[in-house]
Amino acid sequence: MKRSRKPAKKRAGSVAEPALAHEANHAFGDAQIERYRLANGLTLLLLHDASAPVVSYSTWYRVGSRHEKPGKTGLAHFFEHLMFNETEHLEAGEFDRKLEESGAESNAATWFDWTYYYEALPKQSLGLAVKLESDRMAHLVLRKPQVESEREVVSNERRFRVDDDVEGAANEELYKLAFTKHPYHWPTIGWMKDIEGYTPADCKAFYKTYYAPNNATVIVVGDFAKADVLAKVKRAYTPLAAAKIPTEETRREPMQKKERRLVLKKPTPTEKMLIGYRGPALGDADHVPLSLLSEILFAGRASRLYKKLVTELELVSDLRGWVSTFRDPGLFEMYFTMREGHTAAEVSSVLEVELARVRDELVSETELDRAKARQELATLQGLETASGKAEQIGFYETVLGDPAGVMRRLDALRSVTAEQIRASAKSALLRDSRTVVVVLPNAASKAS
Amino acid sequence: MLFALESRTLPIVSISMSTRSGSTHDPGDKEGLLRTSLRMLRRGAGKLTGPEIEETIDRLGAELSIDVGPSTMTIYAQVIARNVEPMCALMATLLSSPTVPPDELARLVRETHAEITESRDNDRSLAERAFRRVVFDGHPYGRSTRGAHATIDRIKRDDVLSALRTHLVKGNVAIAIAGDVTVDRARQLANTLVGALPEGERIHDATPEPQVQQGRHLVFVDKPERTQAQVLMGGLGTSAHDDDHTALAVGNAVFGGTFTARLMKEVRSKRGWSYGASSRLGVDRRRQSFAMWTFPKASDCAPCVGLELELLEKWVDGGVTARELSFMAKYLVRSYAFDVDTASKRAHQALDVEILGLPADYYSGYTKRIETTKLQDVNSAIKRRISTTDLVIAVVGTAKDTFDAVRDACGELASASVIAFDAD
Numbered sequence: 001m002k003r004s005r006k007p008a009k010k011r012a013g014s015v016a017e018p019a020l021a022h023e024a025n026h027a028f029g030d031a032q033i034e035r036y037r038l039a040n041g042l043t044l045l046l047l048h049d050a051s052a053p054v055v056s057y058s059t060w061y062r063v064g065s066r067h068e069k070p071g072k073t074g075l076a077h078f079f080e081h082l083m084f085n086e087t088e089h090l091e092a093g094e095f096d097r098k099l100e101e102s103g104a105e106s107n108a109a110t111w112f113d114w115t116y117y118y119e120a121l122p123k124q125s126l127g128l129a130v131k132l133e134s135d136r137m138a139h140l141v142l143r144k145p146q147v148e149s150e151r152e153v154v155s156n157e158r159r160f161r162v163d164d165d166v167e168g169a170a171n172e173e174l175y176k177l178a179f180t181k182h183p184y185h186w187p188t189i190g191w192m193k194d195i196e197g198y199t200p201a202d203c204k205a206f207y208k209t210y211y212a213p214n215n216a217t218v219i220v221v222g223d224f225a226k227a228d229v230l231a232k233v234k235r236a237y238t239p240l241a242a243a244k245i246p247t248e249e250t251r252r253e254p255m256q257k258k259e260r261r262l263v264l265k266k267p268t269p270t271e272k273m274l275i276g277y278r279g280p281a282l283g284d285a286d287h288v289p290l291s292l293l294s295e296i297l298f299a300g301r302a303s304r305l306y307k308k309l310v311t312e313l314e315l316v317s318d319l320r321g322w323v324s325t326f327r328d329p330g331l332f333e334m335y336f337t338m339r340e341g342h343t344a345a346e347v348s349s350v351l352e353v354e355l356a357r358v359r360d361e362l363v364s365e366t367e368l369d370r371a372k373a374r375q376e377l378a379t380l381q382g383l384e385t386a387s388g389k390a391e392q393i394g395f396y397e398t399v400l401g402d403p404a405g406v407m408r409r410l411d412a413l414r415s416v417t418a419e420q421i422r423a424s425a426k427s428a429l430l431r432d433s434r435t436v437v438v439v440l441p442n443a444a445s446k447a448s
Numbered sequence: 449m450l451f452a453l454e455s456r457t458l459p460i461v462s463i464s465m466s467t468r469s470g471s472t473h474d475p476g477d478k479e480g481l482l483r484t485s486l487r488m489l490r491r492g493a494g495k496l497t498g499p500e501i502e503e504t505i506d507r508l509g510a511e512l513s514i515d516v517g518p519s520t521m522t523i524y525a526q527v528i529a530r531n532v533e534p535m536c537a538l539m540a541t542l543l544s545s546p547t548v549p550p551d552e553l554a555r556l557v558r559e560t561h562a563e564i565t566e567s568r569d570n571d572r573s574l575a576e577r578a579f580r581r582v583v584f585d586g587h588p589y590g591r592s593t594r595g596a597h598a599t600i601d602r603i604k605r606d607d608v609l610s611a612l613r614t615h616l617v618k619g620n621v622a623i624a625i626a627g628d629v630t631v632d633r634a635r636q637l638a639n640t641l642v643g644a645l646p647e648g649e650r651i652h653d654a655t656p657e658p659q660v661q662q663g664r665h666l667v668f669v670d671k672p673e674r675t676q677a678q679v680l681m682g683g684l685g686t687s688a689h690d691d692d693h694t695a696l697a698v699g700n701a702v703f704g705g706t707f708t709a710r711l712m713k714e715v716r717s718k719r720g721w722s723y724g725a726s727s728r729l730g731v732d733r734r735r736q737s738f739a740m741w742t743f744p745k746a747s748d749c750a751p752c753v754g755l756e757l758e759l760l761e762k763w764v765d766g767g768v769t770a771r772e773l774s775f776m777a778k779y780l781v782r783s784y785a786f787d788v789d790t791a792s793k794r795a796h797q798a799l800d801v802e803i804l805g806l807p808a809d810y811y812s813g814y815t816k817r818i819e820t821t822k823l824q825d826v827n828s829a830i831k832r833r834i835s836t837t838d839l840v841i842a843v844v845g846t847a848k849d850t851f852d853a854v855r856d857a858c859g860e861l862a863s864a865s866v867i868a869f870d871a872d
Contacts, residue, residue: 101775269569
């Protein structure tokens with residue numbers, strides 16, 4: 001259904017709803033996040049923080065690459081570029097120019113489950129962000145010149161992040177192989193062939209479908225006057241009409257019953273290996289214990305695998321682990337860079353032993369305490385600035401529907417036990433449901 | 449010297465200890481010595497082994513890192529506030545009694561060999577290295593702080609002990625502590641850290657001013673299968689003590705400092721040739737580099753280099769306009785709020801001034817200087833400091849596909865060389 005540009009109509013005979021209703025407060029440490037909703041469905045979250053004379057204004061859309069169709073992959077990310085272009089009220093380049101003139105910084109990010117745009121502004125310029133963001137939510141101009149220009153830029157971004165980057169290319173292959181039905185199969189930046197094929201009509205259809213107030217959350221964090229923000233947001237967004245957001249038709253990923261493997265050759269000095277075990281969704285009970293297990297295995301020089309593979313055996317020069325933070329079940333990613341003269345096979349055999357240990361035995365209390373302390377510090381570091389707080393609030397609101405999710409996660413990790421970690425290891429670290437990508441140095445990859 | 453700033457917004461504390469000396473003090477045949485020495489601090493101190501130190505850092509909810517630059521070295525820690533005292537006690541042990549175990553030093557050297565090898569995967573870093581080598585040919589700024597395969601093998605335990613004993617002394621350090629700690633408490637913690645150091649004076653920096661490399665030089669780093677090139681172009685830039693330092697910084701911001709700057713507009717917005725296009729001016733104790741950075745696809749590399757040269761010439765010859773200056777001054781003054789929005793950033797500014805010997809009002813007078821910068825000052829500064837003829841162009845790409853066209857796009861060259869990406 002097409003989205004009307006007219007204001008949403010009130011229901012006949014109903015009691016008039018307040019245009020911007022206060023819905024709830026959410027405890028966020030010692031502070032409170034206030035939740036409001038406009039009649040057209042826009043959610044507004046406010047967190048007052050007067051520690052610096054700045055404001056962070058971010059808009060999270062519940063659209064990411066998971067909402068794309070095969071053949072049109074990368075469109076969600078493509079919007080991350082198009083949205084900085086021309087609108088019906090602003091010439092090309094004016095969006096950035098106005099923000100820079102006010103001293104603001106802006107950017108955007110896209111992933112599987114979401115897209116978000118942010119501005120960090122001196123506090124007196126908050127009104128500009130409200131005006132610009134509400135404008136581009138409904139009035140973007142999508143014609144051939146805009147699409148052509150950004151297509152080249154995005155193709156270059158893909159070359160930078162994927163095609164000429166060993167780890168980027170291997171990571172893309174890992175998800176392509178691990179997910180066969182679910183849209184996590186394709187990369188957020190899109191396949192190059194699809195990027196080359198976007199038309200203005202594709203972009204207009206995507207925009208009309210997903211860019212609407214009822215598919216977005218605005219988060220304001222910083223040194224603002226509440227009444228002023230409420231008035232500005234109400235005035236700017238009330239005229240925007242809600243869209244009918246299509247019911248998502250995401251296909252569940254079938255259970256993986258056999259290990260999948262791929263070998264790539266790249267111009268790189270040493271072997272690399274990526275392993276993806278099946279991981280939980282961010283909201284699953286297993287997510288926090290498995291994240292702590294990842295800390296115990298990979299994080300810091302006191303972690304088990306660092307001590308074994310870097311310090312003791314000197315097989316690898318770098319290693320990392322990460323439990324994906326997606327709305328649907330993702331991967332427990334493991335990444336290894338072998339040292340010259342050593343192979344992925346050598347590392348695999350050591351890894352097998354270490355993973356068997358965490359499936360069979362309890363981790364020690366001291367290891368668990370260290371992992372918790374590391375995660376506590378990392379969480380706090382993410383909340384140092386207004387923009388950091390806004391990002392955490394927007395992320396947890398969009399993925400879990402809980403703007404204070406980062407605080408709840410902090411509480412949850414404090415109570416995780418060694419038994420829970422062993423249980424999560426037992427359910428996740430299954431050889432038959434893992435995917436392995438090995439990168440070998442290309443024999444012909446000497447300089448010409 | 450202590451800079452302390454209290455902020456109760458989050459229960460974390462940042463601690464930085466910086467030295468007034470850096471990798472320019474590495475002996476020529478032992479590039480990487482100071483970085484290796486600082487990294488050895490966490491590999492054994494007092495009665496603690498390396499693994500015990502690591503476990504303590506993690507248990508305290510802390511991070512400890514080191515950063516070695518040409519003129520300074522910094523030991524940086526961040527810790528959950530409730531553990532700031534044991535973290536400082538640990539740092540004091542590392543500073544007062546490094547044991548530099550021989551087996552750990554040998555292991556670190558092997559790790560560094562692996563890191564140097566791995567750095568070949570990073571095209572940007574390859575371009576940066578090639579660029580600096582030529583811009584600062586024969587000068588310590590052209591060296592690698594990490595060292596090279598040949599030089600790190602020469603580093604012995606006595607070298608490390610001597611380097612630590614020479615550089616980590618009371619007179620050669622300054623400390624910044626910021627976060628959830630009172631100023632009085634911060635002073636006590638700083639005393640603990642400084643008290644752990646031996647007596648010693650500030651180290652004199654005899655690094656000479658870098659000299660301009662005459663003529664245009666193309667250095668092409670040849671790497672197979674590149675669909676894209678990394679291009680760095682520039683030369684010597686500014687010194688914080690130049691009268692025209694602020695004016696040049698403003699001029700650079702107009703040219704390549706923001707999303708609406710000339711480089712971004714012409715290279716990315718109009719032509720889509722590169723995802724990023726920017727220019728920057730480094731700041732150090734001596735004159736640092738000016739560099740433009742783009743990364744076009746291989747087939748656009750030569751035209752992109754040609755366009756960059758054209759834009760550079762236009763900027764140097766024609767300067768910036770009054771409108772551009774007015775716009776940029778507003779941006780720089782108003783966005784300064786984000787340079788000082790945390791206690792840690794404010795403390796580090798003070799530390800920078802002290803350690804790098806920047807003018808005392810370098811940060812505190814920044815917005816005032818921007819507001820009073822005149823168009824003539826900016827354009828004179830660009831003309832005086834930036835050269836279009838004495839220029840280094842460093843490109844990482846696949847030579848058989850790109851080199852000839854790039855060389856032709858560079859105009860008259862004093863030298864053009866191709867080096868293998870794995871030559872180091």
